[in-house]
Amino acid sequence: MPELPEVETTLRGVGPHIVGQLIRRLTVHNGSLRWPVTEGIAAITQGQRITAIRRRAKYLLLELERGSMMIHLGMSGSLRLVDPGSERRKHDHIEMLMGNGACLRYHDPRRFGAWLWSDNGYPQLNHLGPEPLTDEFDGERLFRLSRKRKMAVKPFIMDNQIVVGVGNIYASEALFRSGIRPDRSAGRISLQRYQLLADHIKQVLHSAITQGGTTLRDFVNGNGEPGYFQQTLDVYGRGGEPCHSCATTLKEIRLGQRSSVFCPACQR
DNA sequence: CTTTCAGCCTGACGGC
């Protein structure tokens, strides 16, 4: 499941191979993604140059001479540079052949992702909170926006209006490192603890991106997974197993329709 | 306003 570090790793992996290149041909094999991908996108983008690639939250933005394409990997999406002659795999829904011969393929079994073109901005980006790795995001912001809110802290930090890019994995891990129970009411957490939490969110995302950097070569003619999968997870996916810190059995609950694992001894 | 929840979709997995 692509979290922010995988999106960032994807950007760094494919960016150098497509920025500055002409789009020779874009082909939609299956446009049934979150929003329908129409054939029109091929005609609009063909012959245009990609001038830049950037990321906002978990969205990738390919800037074109006219407009831009916005890509989201959803739950199961990935972008890979492949040999143009190579056979398409099942669930390779979109491919883009570049002027330099590079071929970018979008693969997404669950089709929760998106691939849009617009020259007029994207409503999805309108009400997003700050990027987690900038100074705009800190414990003070978490404290201020959480006052009088009864929602549990885990769904609170996963709310994209509060801060973007904190998915289930890293929300769980950051709360463990901070010693905060995921079901604690967001409005009843002190400024001091929020400062600790914000620091751990930054730390866990930053280290995952760094580890992702070790496998960037896999984005070219490779099948490797981004490096953050190598990261040791303390709680995510470990319900019923012993805590890495105190060996207490980790507890699994559901918060906002998402599984949440925590240590009942270390997290309060 | 805040909060909750169904729905989108396929693959993996467990039970029989």
Place this chain on the structure above:
DNA sequence: TGCCGTCAGGCTGAAA
């Protein structure tokens, strides 16, 4: 062995 039910989850949009 294969069938069936359940689960996983980011995000949207509607309901409470």
